[in-house]
Amino acid sequence: MGHHCCSKQKVKRGLWSPEEDEKLLRYITANGHSCWSAVPKNAGLQRCGKSCRLRWINYLRPDLKRGTFSEQEERTILDVHRILGNRWAQIAKHLPGRTDNEVKNFWNSCIKKKLIAQGLDPKTHNLLPASKNLHSHSANNPSNNHAASQFYSSNGNGNDTPPFTISSPTKSPATVAVPPSMLPPPGLYDGANRGMVMGQHEDHAHHHAAVPMQQGYPYDDHNNNNGALLMSFRDRNSATVHVSMDFMNGSSNSSSSIDHAAGMPSAGNDFNQQGMGMAAFMHETAAMWATVIEPDGMGGGIEMSHQQQQQRQGLGQDEVVGPPAPMMMNGGAEAGKGVDMMDVSSAVYGSAGATTAFDLELMESCGMFYSGAGHSIGIDQLQWDC
DNA sequence: AAGCAACCCAACCGCCGTTTC
């Protein structure tokens, strides 16, 4: 049974012949494709419009990049997939010249197998149960999750430290290490949905729906601190907190001398640079963010703090940053139930079962994904052999 | 050389959201 648009006409199926390609290419080049359903008729093809569209998008489009995926592209796919899952169209948007179909095929034929070979679940990027025992870590890194440990970097002293932490000042055990690539941009809070609305593009039509915070959300503290969430950036090579934000109050602080006009992170590999880039972005958007937070929205929203704030609050560095806690990329486990990992995507973005919805383009523009700089957290630890 | 299995990837299928009438 074909698509309804095909059922009304006799259409050819299967592989496209060079002649058909020629016809379609010539027609689209000359006339464009304002209406796909009219394309086959006008181009003299015995195909349905949908088939023509697919052929054009996946094969004939002149800006397509053919050939094998580069290592950088692989890393980008992995990074974005780790956050979005099988949203191939979204992933493909980060790979110029690649189609969603191509990315999907590449994932299924190559990357997926690599992850499995690494003992990682390709869906969640977590360790597969059978592999967990093989990946236990030292006392310096309490994570027994290899995927999670990807985000710990050695500071050269044998101490692995998370490049970024989020913690609740009222629930110190719920400290989470979050890699920069996992961070949401400072977004807007939707008080009604008790979730985070990502993205501040001028194109508001592309705002994705807020992801509701689920009950049990570890930072959704209804009783204390309005569920405030401390977020601290620190250099991987020192314990210095470089960046801090207080979105509730629309303020932010940074210990760096970053030129805010520059805004985005440089192409360097150092988290410091990335962090500073984010700091600049947050700096510029924090006020806007704060202005839309409802008094009781999401328990008050996210608060990002820094050392001075911690000290003012009587919190020590360790209480806020704390020892690196294990992290789970996706798994759906509720916090506080004896699970040793925490689902970052759900904790930061909302329900574990919900699709993580946020504006990837914005994230990219913020430098959230910096695989373009030739470096990507965690992926370096995988062995890429194909 | 033949048979088989595994793999790759182009294309299809079915669903969903949006637009048009």
Add this chain to the structure above:
DNA sequence: TGAAACGGCGGTTGGGTTGCT
């Protein structure tokens, strides 16, 4: 306002290719 048309997406299929026995 509802139905149809359309565009887009993710999942799946099946034919061609490659590698192994």
